[in-house]
Amino acid sequence: MGLTKIAVIGAGLMGSGIAQSLAMGGKRVKLYDSSKQSLKRAEDSIEKSLQRFVKAGTMNEEAVFTVMEHIHPVHDVWEAVKDAELVIEAVPESLSLKKLVFEEIDRLAPEEAILATNTSELSVTAIAAATSRPDKVLGMHWFNPAPVMRLIEIVQGEDTSPETIKAVEEVSQEIGKETVLVKDRQGFVTTRALTAHLLECIRMHEEGVANAKDIDKAIRLGLNYPMGPLELADLIGLDTMLFVSEGMTAAYGDRFLPPQSLRKMVEAGHFGRKTGKGFYTYTVQRETSKQ
Numbered sequence: 001m002g003l004t005k006i007a008v009i010g011a012g013l014m015g016s017g018i019a020q021s022l023a024m025g026g027k028r029v030k031l032y033d034s035s036k037q038s039l040k041r042a043e044d045s046i047e048k049s050l051q052r053f054v055k056a057g058t059m060n061e062e063a064v065f066t067v068m069e070h071i072h073p074v075h076d077v078w079e080a081v082k083d084a085e086l087v088i089e090a091v092p093e094s095l096s097l098k099k100l101v102f103e104e105i106d107r108l109a110p111e112e113a114i115l116a117t118n119t120s121e122l123s124v125t126a127i128a129a130a131t132s133r134p135d136k137v138l139g140m141h142w143f144n145p146a147p148v149m150r151l152i153e154i155v156q157g158e159d160t161s162p163e164t165i166k167a168v169e170e171v172s173q174e175i176g177k178e179t180v181l182v183k184d185r186q187g188f189v190t191t192r193a194l195t196a197h198l199l200e201c202i203r204m205h206e207e208g209v210a211n212a213k214d215i216d217k218a219i220r221l222g223l224n225y226p227m228g229p230l231e232l233a234d235l236i237g238l239d240t241m242l243f244v245s246e247g248m249t250a251a252y253g254d255r256f257l258p259p260q261s262l263r264k265m266v267e268a269g270h271f272g273r274k275t276g277k278g279f280y281t282y283t284v285q286r287e288t289s290k291q
């Protein structure tokens with residue numbers, strides 16, 4: 001077994017899923033969040049997710065117990081990282097926040113520990129530069145829902161060493177994930193490809209090529225994608241889409257310019273599912289389509 005002592009920093013949607021995936025792969029995980037409420041929510045959501053595996057017949061109650069036993073929620077960042085061999089950060093997508101978090105874990109974690117960020121598109125190199133060990137910092141980009149999605153996109157920062165990459169590839173394989181190795185370029189492979197696709201579909205909607213339902217249906221059934229692009233944009237959050245698109249425009253130019261309609265929806269506070277309105281309107285479930 002390679003790295004076994006792992007800390008996850010940030011117990012939101014991704015951090016809780018990452019901790020669960022590691023524990024399902026037999027790793028011991030310390031899960032830390034600066035909010036006690038988030039930490040409690042994470043425990044509940046991990047239990048719920050494991051019960052879905054039980055319902056599907058791919059896990060039994062004993063295995064659920066073992067997985068829960070492998071996850072140790074902690075309220076103190078020092079407690080989380082003091083003996084960690086690998087620290088995986090999953091705090092919100094803000095470069096300044098991530099730099100602060102990396103400065104702190106760099107001070108507190110053992111000097112040989114590897115520090116990974118789950119950023120979807122920020123500069124891994126800039127995050128690594130906030131530490132005294134940029135050779136031991138890399139991107140470990142997971143996908144939602146982490147316990148189900150098979151890929152981890154490993155991002156090599158300017159100074160990431162081959163040994164660091166190898167160790168994280170091994171951990172990923174040990175817990176049953178596939179990996180790809182990508183350079184630290186804005187959006188890596190997955191976020192860049194997805195953003196290009198979603199923005200073009202939002203443009204088609206803006207041009208009136210088809211209504212939202214038909215654009216989604218065309219992509220789902222014609223291209224065999226699991227979700228339509230506009231329902232996916234609503235799920236990701238239109239505010240996040242705008243932020244990502246602006247970052248891509250800064251890196252790659254006008255081909256990633258946010259469509260006017262996206263900007264207007266965000267200005268109006270329509271962020272998709274989380275606010276109840278985006279390309280579709282929502283109560284509990286999707287109700288009507290915007291034309």
Ligand SMILES: NC(=O)c1ccc[n+]([C@@H]2O[C@H](COP(=O)([O-])OP(=O)(O)OC[C@H]3O[C@@H](n4cnc5c(N)ncnc54)[C@H](O)[C@@H]3O)[C@@H](O)[C@H]2O)c1
Nearest residue numbers: 010011012013014033034035038090091092093119120144
């Ligand atoms: N949501 C996705 O589908 C997805 C997919 C891949 C990658 N990501 C990336 O993963 C990261 C986390 O995203 P998320 O969707 O889980 O966000 P989230 O908002 O669900 O969770 C973030 C958690 O971090 C905690 N937090 C905030 N500041 C902290 C600090 N200083 N120390 C410790 N905890 C802190 C918050 O309390 C919260 O529980 C982001 O970088 C995001 O871009 C998200």
